[in-house]
Amino acid sequence: MTYRAFAATLLAGFLCAGVASAQLPPPGGSRRAAMDVSAEDLATILRAEGYQAKIGVDSDGDPKIDSSMDGTNYEILFYDCTKGDGARCKSYQFSTTFSRLSPAPTAESMNVWNEQKRFAQASVNDRGRARLTMNCSPRGTVGDDNFKHVLSWWKVATREFKQHIGFK
DSSP states (O other): OOHHHHHHHHHHHHHHHTGGGOOOOOTTOOHHHHHOBOHHHHHHHHHHTTOOOEEEEOTTSOEEEEEEETTEEEEEEEEEEOSSTTOOEEEEEEEEEEOSOSSOOOHHHHHHHHHHOSSOEEEEOTTOOEEEEEEEOOOSOOOHHHHHHHHHHHHHHHHHHHHHHTOO
């Protein structure tokens, strides 16, 4: 791994980790619970920033949020969640897919993106659909400022990816 790739990975981890907003659990509280996030936590921040945030569930029964930014629909998927209302999850992922692109992006083009960009990863499937994802693993509690910062990186990554794949 190159120094640049190592530094980028480290920085991405800190951005998504929320180190500045970390808090100790309450007396008798679970350290794990203090590190988890809920769809409602993030939806509340999205709505306060003026974005839509429709909470639903994915095919595995985990929470998800549907939203959009600058005319691009995306979802936030949640992983390793407790079950039931108010589920708390250990990580989340921003995800958007672009289809009907002409010409269809190539795997080589996605590799170029992944070599040059730090925070979001690109892929293309066998039907030419380009996908952009950005993974986050919160540490401590997810504070408004931390999530807003992560959201701003998602906005930049999405805008640059649309240019990269020629999406109009």
